[in-house]
Amino acid sequence: MAPDHTTKKRRREPYNVDTKLVEIYEDLASEKDEIRLKAAQSLVSQFTPDKAPADDQIKRTLQRLFRGLCSSRKAARIGFSIALTEILTQIFSTTRESSEFGIADVLKIWESQSNSSGSESGQEQRDHHFGRLFGAEAIIKSNILFEPSVPFTEWNKVLDLIFELAQKKPWLREECGWILYRCVYDLAARGADAKYVEAAVHSLSAYDLVRCPEGVAVWLAVKDMFPNASLPSKAWKHDDPLDPKERSSLSKIMKESSSGDSQGGGQGNPKSSGVWNSKLHFAWDAVISRTSDVSRDTKSKSSKSSRLSFTDFWVEVVDNGLFASSSSDERKYWGFLLFNKILNEGSEQQAAHIFSKNLVRCLTNQLAVEDRYLHRMAVKASKAIQARVSKEPGFAAAAVRGLMGASGAVNFDQATKTKTIEKIVADANHEALQEIIPLFEELLRRPGTSDEKAAASNRHFIANLLLSIVRSKASTGNDDSDEDYQAVLEQILAIFVRFAYFMMNTGDPATAPEPVLSQVTQEVLRSRINSALNSLLASQKYASSIPYAVVKQIRDAAKSEEYGKFIIFIDDKLQESVKTAFKSLKKLSSKEKKGETSGIGAFKLLYSMTVLQVYNGDADAVSMLDELEFCYSKFLGDEKTKDNADASDALVEILLSFASKQSQLFRRMSEQVFGAFADQVTENGLESLISILEAKESLAGQQEMFDNDEDDDVEDVEEADDDDDAEMIDVDEDDSDVEVIEAGNASDSDNSNEEESGDEGEDPAELADFEAKLAAALGNYGADQDPNADDSDADMNDDEMEAVDDKLAQVFRARNNAASQKKDKKDARENMINFKNRVLDLLEIFVKKCHSRVLALDLLLPLLRLTRRSTVKQIADKANSVLREYTKLCKGPALPKLADDIEPVWELLRAIHKEASHSGPPTHSTACSQASLLLVKVIVGHDKALITGVVDIYADTRKDQLCSTKCHVQPSFFTDWNNWCVSASKQLKSQQ
Template sequence: MGFDRAPPRKRRREPYNVDVKLVEIYEDLASEKDEIRLRAAQGLVSQFTPDKEPADDQIKKTLQRLFRGLCSSRKAARIGFSIALTEILTQIFSGSRESAEFGISDVLKIWESQSSSSGSETGQEQRDHHFGRLFGAEAIIKSAILFQPSVPFSEWTKVLDLVFELAHKKPWLREECGWIIYRCVYDISARKMDAKFVEAAVERLCSHDLARSPEGVTIWLAAKDMFPKADFPSKVWKHDDPLDPKERTSLSKILKESSAEQMEGENKGNKSSGVWSSKLHFAWDAVISRTSVSEDGSSKTKSKSKSKSTRLTFVDFWTEVVDNGLFASSSSDERKYWGFLLFNKVLNEGSPQQVPHIFTKNLVRCLMNQLAVEDRYLHRMAAKATKAIQTRVSKEPGFAAAAVRGLMATSGTVNFDQATKTKTVEKIVADANSDALQEIVPLFEKLIRSPGTSDEKAAASNRQFVAGLLLSIVRAKASTGNSDSEEDYQMVLEQILSVFVRFAYFMDSAPEPALSHATQELLRNRIISSLNSLLASQQYAATIPYAVVRQIRDGAKSEEFGKFIINMDDKLQDSVKAAFKSLKKLSSKEKKGETTSIAAFKLLYSLTVLQVYSGDADAVSMLDELEFCYSNFVGDDSKDKDTSDASDALVEILLSFASKQSQLFRRMSEQVFGAFADQVTENGLESLISILEAKESLAGQQEMFEEQDDDDDVEEEEDGESDEDGDDVEMIDVDEEDSDVEVVLGGGASDDSGSSDEEEEENEEDAAEVAEFEAKLAAALGTHRAEESDSDADMNDDEMDEVDEKLANVFRARRQAVSQHKDKKDARENMINFKNRVLDLLEIFVKKCHSRLLALDLLLPLLRLTRRSAVKQIANKANTVLREYTKLCKGNALPKIDGESGPESLFELLRAIHKEASHSGPTAHATACSQASLLVVKVLVGHDKAEIAGVVDVYAETRKAQLISTKCHIQPSFFTDWNNWCVSASKQLKN
């Protein structure tokens, strides 16, 4: 039988009290959020304040938990536990405690035991224990419990030994160990503690063979500065100073952490950490902070030490340690990486006296090499370095001079930007202030004179680059304005243009190698481009051009820069002399009270004289005409003079400038024309209109410029050509952005700027010419290209001569055909450019003079141009001018009919417009005709409402022609616009 067994009774557990709050505190100490960690540390520390009188067991358990927590890699445990540990140690041992059983020696035992590694742990666990020991040491030292009088000195040395042992045993922790002791030196000094603590630190540093390490150098320097009277181990450094000039080689090896070499006669070599870090060692800061350069450029050092030796200067340090050390040709990429970090650091934080000295030869060479190729290892670091330079210049514009000198002069490579495929120097000079530019411009002048190479082609390239930089300065300041005073900026501009003038117009014997004709031509173009930029920004439009021609004149007189390259006969010199007299008078009038006309004449005179100095034969006659205009407009006896002839002459002068493919002369002609637009006469306006009506072809160009098409002369020239022409001409590539030449082509890059039909026609003509040439060539050879000769017999001498003569004739004809084709193309481009410029002038005219009755003379020419021009750009521009004109003519701005002309001429104009509207044309043409017609109607009706009857008759005739004539292609919108106007004007006409 079975017995009922009672269920087993559960074992009763002993009660276990868990401090939930304390658990949460320890958990929060490892939080990644700063505010949570700090709140937890504050909560824990509050339990150990003196008033709480914590028990020894509580202290021991808490310290064990905290030291153990330092060995955890979880989240941010080391940071939070370290903060709490430091504060608790400070609280516990800050005052006298009744219980003396738990002392500082016990703290050190807990620290040592909790952070010890038995050797059986995994690699990660061992690393965690080592970090725990490091953070524990830092907390103990920061709490200052070891420096209390009651604490045995041996405890301090014990901590030092453990820290240096860790640094010696684990090189990857050496920098952090050194940092703790380095900062401790300053803490001891701040607490005004006995020097024995620092002496012990230095002594232990040496005993652990770490004195000649980056950490050893910094600790020694800090100790020497803070405690100059302390006793230091002897025979470690020359004169007991790591920065002694005789230690520069050792210092370089140490900071590079080069452990391969042993110092002769010494048993202790340079100690390497064995681990490369992408961050700079704190030793660099410690060393650099103790060297500086005075404001006058001489080197000096900051040292509180009373050593008899002179410390290493910043210049010597940078040259020896950084340039010859980190940036030596044999240095690894990792060392050069450090070098770039150091370069950027000094750029960002260095004093104005230090920074100019960091552009050393090896560094700049490495910078250029790394910038030049994108896939190089240090390309990004080099790019960061250039950005750091630009950033410093933008914040400190005066630094630009040192940066430019360092990048261009130090390296010996003048064309830094070209070599590195960047715009580093260009951006630097653009941000430079006037003080920096006054140093940069003479440097550039020196580089043009001596471009750093004897090779003529390379010298030409370097000079072109420097000239481009000078031009970029002008452009940058012209476009962005100037923060300096106008006088300083104008002085810089004149200085830049003076450099151009010196080398562009004079044969100076100083430059080596001598400047080529092509380089001088390029420099003259740079003058034009500089003036163009200044005119575009409306700054110094009259003063700077006048200064340029004065510089040329004065240089020609004094021959300071060598022989003047322009040969000037007596007549030419007299014309130029008269021009300068007028310019002088204009300047005097300008000082009394500047007017638009005076400034315009001053600009026109200056640029005309500049054209004379550039060898333009037409400019000489323009000077005489200009003198005539000046005497009639602003001369001393100009009052009550009839200016109509002078106005016509002035228009012709401006057209001469406008015909040139130059933005400068376009802008100049626009500015001057704007000043005198209200004085343009009927003849002057007709001169402008005649250009619009000329054909966009070679015939049109000949008509405009009175050229004769002399085929015989062309043939003679072609016959006299040599295949070797141009062999001795030096070609220099001119960047498009540096060129002032403005060519407006009919084709262009877009469909809107040219005619596809005309391009197809040109292509067909080219194909026909090629076919004709091949046929003539085959005929000269006595066979067709598609046939093969059956005879293998050789030709005799007479037959060979005959074939040679035939071939010569064929190729001569071909050259003539190609030349004529090019002439046609160039002529078309010239006429398109000329018409564009004239339309620009007419746009100015209608804006300023739309209320003049004379402006109505533009209507028909603009309408015809809109319809006839094969270049869409020209047609559209003409339509734009016309639209602007009709838009401005409203209300009181309508032209008024005077008594002399009467309405008859306007009715003729109205009928002519209607006839023009009957022609087939683009949509824009029909709209423009309607606008022009209504404008004339408004003028007639505004003069006399009774004229509406005649206007209706004109429109009726046009409607009749539309209905019965096959030649009338007027658009319906023409009458729609008329009807709309009638509706809006009916009320006004009835009143």
């Protein structure tokens, strides 16, 4: 029986594996750059001339490297390509006489290793195509084809393989073109013969790839780097893709249009790549960088080298091409990429011309709706504009013209629901504003629509933009480098004045607004003047100069009627007061120029704001001007008329008139003026401020302050419901109809919970009373009449009907009067809260500037009472804050110094201790303790022997706490006193 040879194992032949080389190839495919580079260096070091590598070693290594380029691992292509390029450079850098391995062998290995037989899977075929592409790039970069000893046919062979790949696989055409595009520059840097680039362009033509983005880029590069190269004729008009006559063709090519071209030497456009790429084609850079910054219209007609200007290129290729209404979202996406590219990298002249009509329309539409396909790209474009302006403030003018001019929309921010324009103008520099402001002025005159409602909306938007410029520049008003901005700010306010106070329908079409400004728009513009001045008052540099410039502009324009008739009626008496005020303003300006500063700026501001009130139609402004003139003569007049005491009292009253208005502008103005004259406030002036704090936060309080002649019954009811400890606000009355009216009449003050709950529904008792009166008025004809009554079907005659109507009218009139009274109460309460807030602001300024004056001690008790009594937490907290600030400032040498008569201070200390006995919020007790200790320091600072009297007062308060049920002094009151005694005892004993 024959032996069974299948059971025997065949002996393996010994095989040596170079593990180090395996590791190198493995590292070439690493995802980490440093590992790949280290592996490439290790491999290349084996092929240096001194190592004299054998042909077999070279062949095996090249086969392995070309095969590695076909790997599906993306990092492998990078690492193997680097190693391949360097090894080819090393091998053929010197003459190898004994070697038979040449360039042709390299190309054979490349072709064979990257060849796809067609039996592979789709992914494997793609890997082989990429391998061929990367191999071509490595061969070209190594420059082995461009040595004089290398046959020119080898270069042609490489070109054929590249173009065959580009033609066979259009999705690789861009990469193939990029390799040749970079090759042109490398050859130019080497000083190579033009025949290489000529062959490349002729191959482009042979494969019908001249009229494609890659062909355009390569052609332009060759024309620039090899101007004397011989290129195919009739491929382009005048042999230039950027010839103006080629712009239509260029537009189709750059957006990869597949439609044929009847011209161009019979050559059709190549097949589209069929694959959309989210990145811009490199050909865009090649084209844009070679367009002329100068328009063809400005060039000499005799110029032979006329090229398509950037503006014409942008309009034809980008705006009418990529952003055409029929373009796909993908092409518009490319358009936004180009837009951002020019914004980030383009010259100022280029960036100024990219706000074309179709692009801005697309940008507006895409920004307006979040769920649109290109919304995120539009947002990036908007941010790119803002970034360019932030980096280059002078670009703001071009951006505003582009977005709001002929190609854009006047209401761009409104249409897109963004603040793009607002942010742009805020960053604009002085030069840009000199262009932007006249544009806004023209848009106010002609807002781009004949519809009155739309025109008003656009004008309001423009006014808000001008106001935003004022606000942004007001914050930089104290910088020496921004002195030019005052002229800009005055220019803006002059525009407001022109359109806000005059009827500009002069009959001159060149200057008359179209359509005519509505009364509402003019009121809005006047309010914008107030808002602008409010922002400028924050800057001491512009506080007096610009308000004066505004009223002077109004006066001069009213006299000359340059802008039409002045719309505010001013009678002769008021006109005379205004005239006197301007005389005083002129004197103040003269004093200011001479260097006098004490109170000059404050008076100038106060005069200007009062005159502005006159121009706004304020009926109280006449008396205010007269009082102001009195103050001026007493403060700044000659020695005979000066009387600071009377002037100070009158000035406080004027400032209170401004502070009572619910306007931040007048609040800020009154604070600035008060701060200038706070040290001259008298006892009477301070009492005027205190009286407001002690007034009720109600209709009765408002009547008391403003001397309103209202129904006495309302005041009686208010006073009946008020006691010494707290104000009780009547909130039982309510009406659902009134609630609708009051919905938009919100105040910045806190409302009590009782009032809020009272607004939720109508009082049942009140409703029942109304229904009873209604039933009484209807009599037998009421809704609840018995239907079985004998006279149920009887009809009323005319007299009976009239009588019922009269009774019903009386019932509803009474109901409306009650609702009106309730609304008056609520409005009065809000007015008083606002007024008290403003007064507390002034008192805060007073204590900061005058805390060392004995007069300031008069504030202690009113502030304590307000902390306890006020039903508005905001007011109570603010009063406590002022008091805390006062006591904090009064330390050491800053303590008030008493005169010989100190009895009023003793009385004040006793009154504060009595105030501390009332129950109140936690802050009230703390404030009483702080106020008491402040007086103790003042008394002891005057005479240390008086400490015994202080101890007696505290002892009396302790007795009341122990014995009286009405005394609610908190324990912390005495704790603070004990702590002070401990700290002060050592000092008192040491000074005895």
